[in-house]
Amino acid sequence: MVCNAVRAFFIKGYLPNGVKATALALIPKHSNASSLADFRPIALCNTIYKIIAKVLALRIKNFMPLIIRCNQSGFIKARVSTDNILLAKELLSYTRNVRGIKYFCAKLDIRKAFDTVSREFLLKRMIQKGFPSRYVGWIKACINNVNFSLVINGALEGYFNTTAGLRQGCPLSPYLFCIVMDALSNLLDDGDFRGINVDGFALSHLLYADEVLVFGEATVENCIKLANILNVFADTSGLKVNLEKSSILLPRNMSNSEDICQALNIYNITHLITYLGVPLSFNRLRISDFLPLMEKATKKLSGWFANLLSFAGRLQFLKFTIVNSIAYWIRGAIIPKAVIKYFKKISSKFLFFGDLDVGKKLHMLSWEEVCKPKTYGGLGLPSVQALQFAYNCSVILRMYNSDSALSKWLVYRYNSPWKPPLSLASTFWKSVCATAVASRQKFKFKIHDKAPSPFFGITGLIMILSLIGLKVMLGIKPLI
Incomplete structure (x- = not known):
């Protein structure tokens, strides 16, 4: 029955509303969620629909690197998301030392990204990209006339239709969203906006899904051009920038900083922005900038479960939680020696005693011995230096x-x-x-x-x- 239903869709191009009907589960964004804005809707799709969407997604997956610009690293095959972090850090380091030209870096927050995409714009964009009309028809059948119900206390409530947006939880949505965001790349790269352009290397922005980082010359005229581009993109695609959550990074001693903020309508000036979870700045990061990582690691190791884990269990916990967090931050920053020392201290206490509050006690092995490979008598826990080297x-x-x-x-x-x-x-x-x-x-x-x-x-x-x-x-x- 399932195979016949899937085959019938690809032959006729028709999908009944009952198959497209979707339940919305509201997932809190943080522990203190109190208003509707603090919840993220996740779509729970029908099984038959997910099979169809997965087949369509697999067909488009291999072609995405050919039609999406290299600025976008999210959900694209063979592209590494952490490359954006390192490239952003490198560009900030370079622009700080450029003489005669000042640059800004703006982190733009897209308001309700997946939920506000214009479906009409998406379909036109796919035709412009050269997708066959039959494939576009399949996509249209999947995303149009979708009815939703809310999951409240385990029961479905309501039954309503929508005219815009993509479902978070649908296998197709990430690829379709990248096609929409590629239009922003076209506007920034092909327009009059001046990004970083050095002897043939040009780059104006970096994208990871809806995470937007824009680099440009810090002039009022250039910022007005950027604001106009964002307005045009919002009017056509339905994706608007949330100016309250957006922020801008400016070099020191900027005489026209207020004029730039007024041109962009972004007044959150900061010396540090967080991009994909890693802090970025024109200047070298200080120890205080690593406090979120240190607090996160301390919180993970201070849980009540530590007393329930054996020595081998604590070793595995360190490998797959703390080490992974450090390895991710290495993509955008050189970990200071003081921070490395702190991680050695708390990791050693957790491994040998299961308690971070324990006083001075004799450890069975030095941390250098612990970090050696097992073939050399260690426990195979990678050190920060080894992670950086790799x-x-x-x-x-x-x-x-x-x-x-x-x-x-x-x-x-x-x-x-x-x-x-x-x-x-x-x-x-x-x-x-x-x-x-x-x-x-x-x-x-x-x-x-x-x-x-x-x-x-x-x-x-x-x-x-x-x-x-x-x-x-x-x-x-x-x-x-």
């Missing part, structure tokens, strides 16, 4: 094997991690260069038959190996 290696690998905006920027700005870093290079890039030098001695290479250039004698081989860059990666295969 992430730096992944950045080097993707620098030569990815066409992401981050890879393009690193190649343009620094050329190669095996060269001495520039004096004005960011702290992170200096860390990457140190990693490249340390890992270079561990490389093993094998010449294979698909090398692009023939090797004549040992002299040519030594010359190629000395480059340790893109040409080597294309012609030399590592022994794995």
Whole structure:
């Protein structure tokens, strides 16, 4: 029956309203939710509909990288969301040292993002992107004339229709939303708005679903252009910027800061913004900026469950909670030594005693021994330094094997991690260069038959190996 229903939809292009009917569960955004604005609606779709939507999503998934600009990293295959964090940090570090031009960074909050998308605009956008009319018809049948009911105390209440929005919980919604947001990328990149443009490298914004980060020259004229673009996008797509929740990051000693805020109608000036959970600033992060991470880790390790876990259980808990949180923050910041010391302290107390309030006691192993691999007598818990080293290696690998905006920027700005870093290079890039030098001695290479250039004698081989860059990666295969 299910297979026949799914097959009938793809043949006739018709979906009954009963199959599209959706229950809305309200999920609190935080623990102290008291008003309707503090809840997020999650769509509970029909099983047959989810099968159909999943099939359509799988068909569009592989084509998304070809039709969506590289600024968007959310829900796109082979794109890494944390690249946006590192790229934003690199751009802020670069613009701080540019002479003669001041830049701003604005974090824009889209009001009720998925719930206010214009369906008519989405369908027109898909036709503009070149989707077949039959596929667009299937999408139209899925998103139009959808009836909703609210789940209240376990029972369904009400039955109402909507004229806009995408369902959060539908497999199709993330991809359709990215198609809509790509229109904003077109307006910013193809219009008169001036973003960061340095000798051929141009970037004006970064997107992760509805998380928008805009970079531009800090002039009143440029900010007026940005405001006009946002208004045009809101009128056509239905996605409006929540100015109260948006914020702007400005360099120090800006004489026209008030005029810029007035042009954008954003008055929340800050020295620090949080993007995808990680703090970003023009300046180097201070220890106080890591307090949210430290408080989060302390709260997780202070729970009553610690007494119920064995030593092995506490070890696994550290691996899959605290270590993962630190590994995520490493994407956008170099962890200060004082913060690393704090994590060693609380992690050691939790692991050996299960209590963060315990006084000075003799630990069975030093933390350096705990962080060693099991083959070397340790417990296999990665240290912060090991996490940083591993992430730096992944950045080097993707620098030569990815066409992401981050890879393009690193190649343009620094050329190669095996060269001495520039004096004005960011702290992170200096860390990457140190990693490249340390890992270079561990490389093993094998010449294979698909090398692009023939090797004549040992002299040519030594010359190629000395480059340790893109040409080597294309012609030399590592022994794995």
